[in-house]
Amino acid sequence: MNDQQTNPGNSVGIVETRLVTLFSEASPLPLDCGKSLGPVQVAYETYGTLNEEGSNAILICHALSGNAHAAGRHHPDDKKVGWWDNYIGPGKPFDTDYFFIISSNNLGGCDGTTGPSSVDPEQGRPYGLRFPLITIADMARLQKALVDHLGIKRLLAVAGGSMGGMIALQWALDYPHMVPASVIIAATPRLTAQNIAFNAVARQAIMADPHFNGGDYYTLESDSSAKPRPESGLALARMMAHITYLSEQGLHERFGRKLQDRESLSYGFETDFAVESYLSYQGSSFVKRFDANSYLYITKAMDYFDPFPDAETTVTRLAGVESRFLVMSFDTDWRFDTSRSKELVRILHRSLKDCTFQEFASPAGHDAFLLPHESYEKSLGAFMLRIWQDVTGGTP
């Protein structure tokens, strides 16, 4: 999705992922499950410049399979740009001429931040399923430590799409004095039974893979040859999820019933339709860059997310929240459809929070939040500029 050419004039240019180790065995990161983790490595990138007052920092939160590389390129000849390059850069909604953008790989991930594929210091080998279960709040807690490490006392905003929007919401609840604005896009205050069902089948696909081996599929230095990984299970999980990221309309317009590299039906079990070939490609390319155990942990964190389980908790949790909210959804998104965003808006409005909601038309389904879209871009840019003016007192 992110392989379009970016105008160099509005790119953040060449960027690098940095690594920092936070927490230690003696002073570990406490987790909701009761366990703790330390040390914890965090992979992060920043774009733009932190101003002298340290008042222009925006934290960007990524979705299930994202990473710290949200904008720009690592190398001049990289074909792909960062996952939210459409929205981060000079003149873009997250305008690096004004803002200092922070983007980190989530806890439990597999792109530099500590997760189940990281080496457990106690055992000297990857955690696998010995990694503790993590929550969205744990992910925010680690980001909070990164923001502290960067010397930032208060953010200008926290923003994210899909699971990233859930993390942004968690920030507003857990660190109310640090978050004057929250941007929550294509997200939900809780997963539905259908969402949980899809996640559960995805996890079963991974765990049923004969190479899963209880999560211990990592090749160790002591192994004489590379261990096979649960690639077919992870590919199945990704293919199934990918169907939910696209709208029926989008799939129809792009593929319809077009055949793949053939004039007529095969009358066999080869790939007949272009959509089958596309999905297989999505599955096989995903397994090259993602860890199956991370998939298990992160989907479980999404399942568990439910900050407003009842009216009393909702009132308590929102009491001290200072953030204003921008909630956005897309009309063909059926993974987290507009009614899920509206549910969040209702919760916030009932607690008299400042909340703006917009739904946009797009054929792209859940993935729309990543793709170029003029009115979405303009609304997001206008909101961010207003926040900047209100919080910093600056004029554009």
Place this chain on the structure above:
Amino acid sequence: MNDQQTNPGNSVGIVETRLVTLFSEASPLPLDCGKSLGPVQVAYETYGTLNEEGSNAILICHALSGNAHAAGRHHPDDKKVGWWDNYIGPGKPFDTDYFFIISSNNLGGCDGTTGPSSVDPEQGRPYGLRFPLITIADMARLQKALVDHLGIKRLLAVAGGSMGGMIALQWALDYPHMVPASVIIAATPRLTAQNIAFNAVARQAIMADPHFNGGDYYTLESDSSAKPRPESGLALARMMAHITYLSEQGLHERFGRKLQDRESLSYGFETDFAVESYLSYQGSSFVKRFDANSYLYITKAMDYFDPFPDAETTVTRLAGVESRFLVMSFDTDWRFDTSRSKELVRILHRSLKDCTFQEFASPAGHDAFLLPHESYEKSLGAFMLRIWQDVTGGTP
């Protein structure tokens, strides 16, 4: 879904599945793929009595995973009744006081009719993936041979839901003089890219199972012990499909975020939510009764179904069609949603066919066509009675 108690007064009572062998190696069933099959065994049941004129026969077509047992019980202590028992019996829409109902297991199935688990007479062992690819038209062709075998020259109607509706439509096109009425419920004139995508992932789940063994997983007499079957792959396929059979609303009302047999989250990879447990049950009970190769062949037949690929073909195919049509859909069905039924209605109306369309409200999603539903039941019953009056000249 079919385990509710049936009022014995409106049950067809105790029924039996009969087997008949049609076609032979010398005179086989021709298939759309160019190959042929012979002999072919058909499992079927009948309910009610064929009248002297032989004019009151209705053929019922089952969906992907159905079988010939559409109504009644095989044994007095059977807990489950046939899959469409809600709609077949004395006083029910397919009223056995008036109609002679025929229900057969589809070609390619695994419940008595020849399919990939049947013994290939040439090889003396189950076909497996040597079974030829079949189409919806092939399924109708075999049913036509059964109807001929039963001495019926002309049916009163062909009816079915989901894939059964696709078979019913095929009957109207291929045997126009035999079909005065077609009832097509929760079906579609062609699968969408999204439908094909879900089917493709389901097939990949089966084929990726380590016990799939290229489709040769059947235990032969020469085997010293039972071979393992690709149960986890088939269970995954079923669980994923099952999500698409239920509406988001229905899943929410039934499960929501209820925990399964626990007071709090496990913070582990056990089953936390009731919907996970329900899906696992659906998967594990399905593998006890269904053959993985049948699943491959039947989903492929659905993918291929496309009787109206272009305007010219549509005109040609509908030119001689004599049937009147009843098309029905359910508002929360998202596997084959109402727009798919309306697409069929538009095609039929453009060719000036007599077509009635009704959409019903139900929280049950795609499965609604199997479940008790007062207005759906009344509409179906009224249509069938009108057909009976018009075709036989009888009065109720």
